[in-house]
Amino acid sequence: MFDYDVCVIGAGAVGAAVARELSRYRLGICVVEKEEDVCSGTSKANSGIAHAGYDPEPGTMKARMNIRGAELIRELSRDLDFPYRQNGALVLCFDEADMPGLEKLYRRGLENGVADLKIISGDEVRKMEPAVSEEAVAALWAPTSGIVCPFGMTAAFAENAAENGTEFRFLTEVNGIGKTEGGYVLHTSGGDIRTRFVVNAAGVRSAEIHNAVSETKLAIIPRRGEYVLMDREVGDLVSSTIFQLPGKTGKGVLVAPTVHGNLLVGPNAADMEDGEDTETTSGGMDEVKERAGKSVPNVPYNRMITAFAGARAHEKGGDFILGEVPDAVGFFDAAGIESPGLTAAPAIGEYLAGLVAKMAGAERKEDFVSTRKGIPQVAKLSPEERSALIAERPEYGRIVCRCESISEGEIIDAIERTPGARSMDGIKRRVRQGMGRCQAGFCTPAAMDILAERLGIPVEKVTKNGPGSELLKW
Template structure:
């Protein structure tokens, strides 16, 4: 029996978990996949939006600006990479300048600070590789970039440290009222709770509609991305947007916090809530669109492509509230862009709802900070040599592209909510994210996982349980 169950271990669910761990509460996060950050949160642009384009007066606008303002302090508390590199919304035609000024005015009304309109000369001074067709841009200094994996994982680890339980590979099949409590039926049995927080991403409408007469509908909106090599990371310093359209902020070009260049996303509404496949047509469209914003982009520099799903609600608005005809059921639904940017504020909002409903008392043992995985590359030569002397695993390079050591991989496995799969290692350390895309490091990473988990290498998976890498052996081990 729990006080609160959170469905979904994405960035919204884990932000809620971290915030409620400030109080004396028995809480649990249920996740259908094998790890945190396995759905929408793992495949997005990693942009911390400034908040100038969210609809006026919307909850989306309010939480975007609040979340943006919280991100810097949160990054220091939880030790994940975050940079305020600023964002630019580029206008390519003189006749569209009124739309750019409208966006500027909207940003001011949304309380976005320090917005500026740059003319063509000012724009090219800031971004020399911007298209010659650009005539002006809206500059938002508060825009930033973050590692979406590390943000999500940091929130989860801190929540776990403060007493929140996590149940992975646990799929919710049904939810119903049992006396005065909620019964959550899963593939691993029944769980009872006083409150449910529905942070299930593209599946949030399914759970909402099980308990409420007022139905909602969420459409999976597929966005495809191209990730380019670190040699291209300096092409732009800011995040470059085009003027928004009905499908969102358009194709962006941005540096990442790890030094790559990211291009995307497309925006295609689909029916499949697991439809994360990429298409040749989509990727070609990406490069063509991005080439209108930035010069010198080459498909030859792409090291990987991927797709993510945004949980698009029909009214294009966050739904964060207790369902009126289902007391104790709290929706965190329709969390599409700028959901990542808003996540710290979403967590606070949900915690405030629960605090007022449950009369929660502060957790006297709450720990508000967390230390991430040690990066030996950030150490001085002398300190690094001393580290290797004391722990030789930090002297063994496993991933040559990203220069990730065995020590970092071991840390990723042994830490709170540690990695259990190859993708879990990748998201925590970047081993396998480089130019060769795990072509060289995968076998050794699998060996380390098998050794640390005390499992056969035949049991090691890429992500979910069905994603086995090895099916049999050519010969028996000695």
């Protein structure tokens, strides 16, 4: 009478992490996602930081999940083979008068259990990071902070979940939820789905999903954050993640390398009416640049390759809402997941999967596959290794994306993984084809043809990111 034991709503970083952890147990699991791929909402447009954990108030879910998540990301990046690097973070203080604030952050970090925190002088900061402004008087140094690829991490969780039996249903939007005997029925754009348990990981729509089953209402205020991204050639302007101490002028913006070597600046914060209104604005981009200039005065904006905006799922209570909904038995929330949500995702997965499994009385599988191998990054291999791989599979020898040196073989892999890319954006997020300085100017025609051929669809059906975003117009 049930289609699944557990339905996870949302295939972002949190939903994929929950599914991966659930797949350790003998449970029938399905992830429903309204978009055409994993990592299509908040998870696709954020700072890509694995936060050290000095920021959240001690005792909150944010603090607990951040600390555990940072630990897990370090392990999982090896087990599941996704890009992560511990590059450290500096929180800059620009005014002696703000020093108590910096010290407070330091003590909060200690209380949360963050290792190796240190307050250093402005001169020490500039010795580490010569590009930092003369105006920085001191900084909190958090060496355990890291950078992670949000797409790579989410895809890794999803692929590993799928390998362990999780089903993914894309383009499946939940329009309503009903309670049934011993479970729930999800009314989706793809028909009704009956399930014993539900995990709500619906991002900016998590309040709406929650409110469908509970009298205790949540309110998500989506907040837009805009970013600008610079060419890899200037990615070494800073080596650590440069934050600003929240001060009179509000929460600062960061200047950071990405795990792929670009330079990222952002985000600002603006409340928005609809969580999908992720347009960039000239005012927002100007604001981000101006505020970043306080930390790093000479960001080479003439090397900008793209700008983007994402939505944060800010809940008015301020903390993550995790766990079973009191008036909805078997319905679990992962709601209000904003920063440090990406870092916290694996910990949220572990925590919620544990609760669900306990309630379901599910046993652990003996044949759980705990590791996953990523798609080979052919250009990073030595010539000898590269030749050996090409001899095995010649498609790795045809470079399609010249800016990022991505081969046809890697694009085919992105499509043939489960869950695999179904669109140009799906390929881009998995293997970075079109992510470079020409922004897919050269490789679009070839990638379109490969996608059409592998999916067995006519090329006019190839989309950027799902129905309605067809690239061609007949």
